[in-house]
Amino acid sequence: xxxxxxxxxxxxxxxxxxxxxxxxxxxxxxxxxxxxxxxxxxxxxxxxxxxxxxxxxxxxxxxxxxxxxxxxxxxxxxxxxxxxxxxxxxxxxxxxxxxxxxxxxxxxxxxxxxxxxxxxxxxxxxxxxxxxxxxxxxxxxxxxxxxxxxxxxxxxxxxxxxxxxxxxxxxxxxxxxxxxxxxxxxxxxxxxxxxxxxxxxxxxxxxxxxxxxxxxxxxxxxxxxxxxxxxxxxxxxxxxxxxxxxxxxxxxxxxxxxxxxxxxxxxxxxxxxxxxxxxxxxxxxxxxxxxxxxx
Numbered sequence: 503x504x505x506x507x508x509x510x511x512x513x514x515x516x517x518x519x520x521x522x523x524x525x526x527x528x529x530x531x532x533x534x535x536x537x538x539x540x541x542x543x544x545x546x547x548x549x550x551x552x553x554x555x556x557x558x559x560x561x562x563x564x565x566x567x568x569x570x571x572x573x574x575x576x577x578x579x580x581x582x583x584x585x586x587x588x589x590x591x592x593x594x595x596x597x598x599x600x601x602x603x604x605x606x607x608x609x610x611x612x613x614x615x616x617x618x619x620x621x622x623x624x625x626x627x628x629x630x631x632x633x634x635x636x637x638x639x640x641x642x643x644x645x646x647x648x649x650x651x652x653x654x655x656x657x658x659x660x661x662x663x664x665x666x667x668x669x670x671x672x673x674x675x676x677x678x679x680x681x682x683x684x685x686x687x688x689x690x691x692x693x694x695x696x697x698x699x700x701x702x703x704x705x706x707x708x709x710x711x712x713x714x715x716x717x718x719x720x721x722x723x724x725x726x727x728x729x730x731x732x733x734x735x736x737x738x739x740x741x742x743x744x745x746x747x748x749x750x751x752x753x754x755x756x757x758x759x760x761x762x763x764x765x766x767x768x769x770x771x772x773x774x775x776x777x778x779x780x781x782x783x784x785x786x787x788x789x790x791x792x793x794x795x796x797x
Contacts, residue, residue, distance in 0.1 A: 636685020
């Protein structure tokens with residue numbers, strides 16, 4: 503990767519034509535406000551006022567996208583939510599893997615297809631690859647997406663670490679690749695990740711990492727597992743620390759759901775892109791699961 507690429511300033515996200523980016527910005531700001539409250543309940547009029555919207559308009563936009571009311575969503579952001587998930591929606595990965603969920607599967611209305619790079623290709627650090635990149639609005643703040651002609655190979659979030667740091671974090675993983683700003687090549691896959699459709703992934707990692715990421719793909723949305731369960735599912739129950747490292751190196755956040763791995767105590771554990779982002783993802787998925795169950 504040339505010095506010119508590494509010094510490129512990450513541009514601001516661009517709004518799209520159909521208003522989706524507007525809704526994403528509203529949801530991202532609302533999540534940030536709710537998370538910053540630290541468990542204190544925010545009344546609808548107060549929250550809407552912070553966002554510069556009428557209570558009715560904000561309630562309509564929020565409920566349309568998340569599936570539940572802002573009041574209900576705040577319950578999912580509470581600090582004890584991860585412990586409740588562990589008690590109520592803990593996924594035994596061996597059963598999930600045995601049912602065939604590790605291949606192409608359904609994530610809400612998202613069809614996900616993926617293929618992995620060979621170990622030899624991975625060892626070449628991206629040499630010969632052209633990786634397109636672009637910025638997109640998401641419910642969890644600005645996201646940097648990267649991908650090859652086979653699918654998304656990177657998805658990171660800038661809300662906590664900043665845009666340039668998020669860009670550099672992904673780009674340095676494949677230092678010999680050629681990077682080109684081309685968001686139009688990625689847009690359909692990114693929009694599918696958050697709005698339904700078919701997304702494709704191109705996993706670029708070491709063999710052990712890919713085994714861990716495959717196990718993560720088996721965790722249903724709205725459910726969680728533990729790092730020790732992940733270690734057992736990849737055939738090495740003592741490798742909890744190595745599994746945690748592989749989880750932290752997951753380059754395609756959200757789609758490879760490393761946010762669904764929590765500590766066996768019920769604590770959130772770590773998250774590469776920031777714990778507020780992880781908490782928001784778990785809350786959003788639980789809310790979506792509840793809304794789907796009610797239909």
